[in-house]
Amino acid sequence: MPVSVPFFTNRQLSIALTEPVVILRGNPRDPVTNILRGEVELVLTKPMSASSITIQFVGQSRMLWPEGIGSRGMKLMHEKKIHEQELVLMSAQDDQIKQILGIGLHRWPFEFLLPNNLADTIEDEMAKTNYSLQVMVNRPNGQSKLRCRRNVLVLSTMSSSDASLESHSLPSPSITTSRHMDLCDVALCVETSIASSGTLFPITLTVNPNTKQVHLESFSVILNERRVYRLPEYDVRRSEENDFKVKLSTATSMIDPSLAIEDVSMTQLRRVVSTKNAHIKIGANSFQYRFMFTLPNCVEVNHSTNFHEILIRHRLRIQIELTNGDEERREVYFEVPITILDCRLKEDYSILPTYEEALLNPAFDEEGEKPGGFFVCPCYLAYQKKRRVNAKQEWIAFRNSSHKQNHAQPPPAYDEHTQD
Numbered sequence: 001m002p003v004s005v006p007f008f009t010n011r012q013l014s015i016a017l018t019e020p021v022v023i024l025r026g027n028p029r030d031p032v033t034n035i036l037r038g039e040v041e042l043v044l045t046k047p048m049s050a051s052s053i054t055i056q057f058v059g060q061s062r063m064l065w066p067e068g069i070g071s072r073g074m075k076l077m078h079e080k081k082i083h084e085q086e087l088v089l090m091s092a093q094d095d096q097i098k099q100i101l102g103i104g105l106h107r108w109p110f111e112f113l114l115p116n117n118l119a120d121t122i123e124d125e126m127a128k129t130n131y132s133l134q135v136m137v138n139r140p141n142g143q144s145k146l147r148c149r150r151n152v153l154v155l156s157t158m159s160s161s162d163a164s165l166e167s168h169s170l171p172s173p174s175i176t177t178s179r180h181m182d183l184c185d186v187a188l189c190v191e192t193s194i195a196s197s198g199t200l201f202p203i204t205l206t207v208n209p210n211t212k213q214v215h216l217e218s219f220s221v222i223l224n225e226r227r228v229y230r231l232p233e234y235d236v237r238r239s240e241e242n243d244f245k246v247k248l249s250t251a252t253s254m255i256d257p258s259l260a261i262e263d264v265s266m267t268q269l270r271r272v273v274s275t276k277n278a279h280i281k282i283g284a285n286s287f288q289y290r291f292m293f294t295l296p297n298c299v300e301v302n303h304s305t306n307f308h309e310i311l312i313r314h315r316l317r318i319q320i321e322l323t324n325g326d327e328e329r330r331e332v333y334f335e336v337p338i339t340i341l342d343c344r345l346k347e348d349y350s351i352l353p354t355y356e357e358a359l360l361n362p363a364f365d366e367e368g369e370k371p372g373g374f375f376v377c378p379c380y381l382a383y384q385k386k387r388r389v390n391a392k393q394e395w396i397a398f399r400n401s402s403h404k405q406n407h408a409q410p411p412p413a414y415d416e417h418t419q420d
Helices: 162-166 266-274 355-359 378-389 393-406
Strands: 013-017 021-025 033-044 048-050 052-069 075-091 099-101 104-115 127-138 146-157 175-180 184-190 194-196 200-209 214-231 236-245 247-253 280-282 287-294 310-323 329-341
Touching: 013 127, 013 146, 021 033, 033 052, 033 127, 033 146, 052 104, 052 214, 052 236, 075 104, 175 329, 184 310, 184 329, 200 214, 200 310, 214 266, 214 287, 247 266, 266 280, 266 287
Parallel strands: 021 146, 194 329
Antiparallel strands: 013 033, 033 104, 048 099, 052 075, 052 127, 127 146, 175 184, 184 200, 200 287, 214 236, 214 280, 214 310, 247 287, 310 329
């Protein structure tokens, strides 16, 4: 979860957002501007003087360095700002002038324009990035300031942006590769190279024999995660790698049933994925099956990132082992780069429903279990609750729209006890 930073908060002061999540779409290099808008709300039970009100959008990173950094190697953690924007919501002409805010509810709309190359929220155990909105009400004559803070989730998705569609630069998400051997021809199709952690991931394997007595012994799929941490100011770098065995969910034959001589049982298919020496005979009509694997969830893997200082990349390492009648073994290797999205992102081309569909789907129960056996991680459930409780989104958007059309700040809402 995002890093917790101690910050004094006054209950009179709050931040309401039109959308609590910023979603960066397309390639980070696309000239796309993302919008974060909302309102600052201040509730007063008695008049208060204020000299200015400001709001900041701040991004921070934190890295752990167990080996130590610095001149003596004694520093074990490094924190810094990676992004900062500030807006002045209200200001007097000089420090001596103050504005009296009356009893009631006061609102100040705001809007931040965010670049598409912003680093998204990262929650790795060794390195994190997080974003927050920070409001400060400055008061004259040394009176205590009012402060408020709200975390903002920034997610990155590889879905098409307007810029990529206009430039026709949207790549195909599927990957197809093959190998030609005297024993057989092997073709592999990764239907999508972009998927969220914890979701189903389809791979189609085709083996066309060129000789008799060809057997498939094993089909191993490993997800490799490589993490690179950098601190340019200290000229240090560290990299780590982890491999995760991808588990089989189900498999389906892609050959017309009328042409198939004999079908391979599900037990044999599970054996070829989980162990060696499955010894599945490949007949004259070839072996062509669509395997549905389950990617590791967010508890085990991170999502892919584009932040140079916390760079996380994923690839599939696939090994296929075959034998002929003389028990001579042949091994085929494939290495395919893929992008793992944050578990809270579900694109339209994913196997599972999008988040908008899931929010309206009563099939998700309180235990986080969906019919069909898909486990919904705690991140997803927290995301659902955040989206559901934010009932003020449409009102905030409407007020901000009215503010732009009128080119003037709307008057604050007062109750019947308002005193001018």
